[in-house]
Amino acid sequence: MKLAILGAGAVGRSVADLAADYGHTVVAIADSSTATVDPGGIDIDATLERKAGDDGVGTADPDEIFETDYDVLVEATPTTLGDAEPGFSHTKRALESDRHVVLANKGPVAERYEDIRALEAESAGSIRFEATVGGAIPVLSTIEDSTPQAVTAVRGVLNGTANFILTRMAAEGLDYEHVLAEAQDLGVAEADPTFDVDGTDAALKFVILANVLADGGFALEDATVEGIQNVPGSALDLAAEDGRTIRLIGEATRDGVRVGPRLVPENGPLAVTGTRNIVQIETRNAGSLHSSGRGAGGPETATAVLSDVGRLPLL
């Protein structure tokens, strides 16, 4: 397939880097102000080097992406809330041109799910969004293959930054502020870590899951969300005396979405460590499926994007 990649952050760059391994050609890539386009396939190494040298990805205008002959738009621009712009409009434009869209951007499917599905219904193209939930872990494709109707709930840890912080607080007996600073030094938490530590990032993912289970009906505002900023070190010590620990756990069912710090058994499946993620998919006929793995990172998320590309029908 011919890929047009919108977004040249860690995910967009990794998709460009790995596309050929999956048998695909990158015909265009754009960041917020520059682009490079080549119908025969861009020079990926040169483009990535240029970007690494802070010189954008090329000399074209990002809008030229949409003039290119591509099969799949990879939308990897930063997640935005509310109207989910400009990600929503990018997606709309591709679907209205009867092209496929693979989202790494959570905004359109968390905040405007029904609108996106309506556009998809009118298009020869399809949308897929495995990369929006759980990085490398195949969550949405598992639900799709089981059929959503057979899934009753999805629960788990879907934010690696918060999980890392709680793991370190428990392991070292350190307080939140101290471990957050450590996480930022390691690049595990961003300079502005708000969405990771206040539960928003996890909530967006569980909202997407609830939308898949219920075929729409949820946005971030519908989720009940509590973050980890107020978890004291003493709570973790107390939990440990009882063979338990605390993790930022989310749950999505057809009835709603909740995210918050919860007590979990110390050696149980939900007590994943470090930046690892886990989902527990509860099914009607096959009990509980647990999948864990790396929930974030350029290459990790790119594998989810490229998995999705592989499952798209030819146009």
Added chain:
Amino acid sequence: MKLAILGAGAVGRSVADLAADYGHTVVAIADSSTATVDPGGIDIDATLERKAGDDGVGTADPDEIFETDYDVLVEATPTTLGDAEPGFSHTKRALESDRHVVLANKGPVAERYEDIRALEAESAGSIRFEATVGGAIPVLSTIEDSTPQAVTAVRGVLNGTANFILTRMAAEGLDYEHVLAEAQDLGVAEADPTFDVDGTDAALKFVILANVLADGGFALEDATVEGIQNVPGSALDLAAEDGRTIRLIGEATRDGVRVGPRLVPENGPLAVTGTRNIVQIETRNAGSLHSSGRGAGGPETATAVLSDVGRLPLL
């Protein structure tokens, strides 16, 4: 899709039972000596009741299955080794009629993988075999979506009977013979448990995985296999003193297949309990994905079969 089900054991019956939930019609089902056929869809409840009453599945001849107008042959007859007959011939016949085949029977893809792929190449139909490895856990589809080339190894626990026995031996300090009898009483182990306890069942699954990774080249005879029959209770006690336990672990890489009892950390991911299974899929770009769930059972395996049906292209 129209399904023709060969085999009316737990798996075949569960596929018939759940097919409608997934939007499919059962046009035929056969056990070893009887069949029932109806191009408009068989009366599933009546057929399952008849079978439960030990009166076969109908009055037709099993061979009539192949005369029916079906899209997908579900091959759920018992796994056989060596020439993998009659499962291999059933698969061949369907592919030669340009029909799809979904296997729950491990024989053809463990013992004669290249032959099956050659038949598939000449057919308008495709083969899928998620149900042959790990029951409800989506192992093969995960490898497929990641692309096999991106997977370096698959490791894990893929036999629930052996795992149950080892779990109980460790938990209760009982010896193998005692726990085996308990497992048989519970229906977790068969009257003839040989293939479960001697590692053959697990080995067949890891051989299938090696065949997927390497695109053929392996059969059961190529695997190095050791079972659990000689694990003494004392070994588990000693392991526990060290914070470890013993599980029947298998591993498949492009270089080969090994199955045997191994020491694993007591609270680590490989120490699944009871009849649960787990696979660790090692990838080039996304670290290690772990998936655990119910590895066996009628409904569990049927969900894997029906997942596969959902991924087949229209004929």
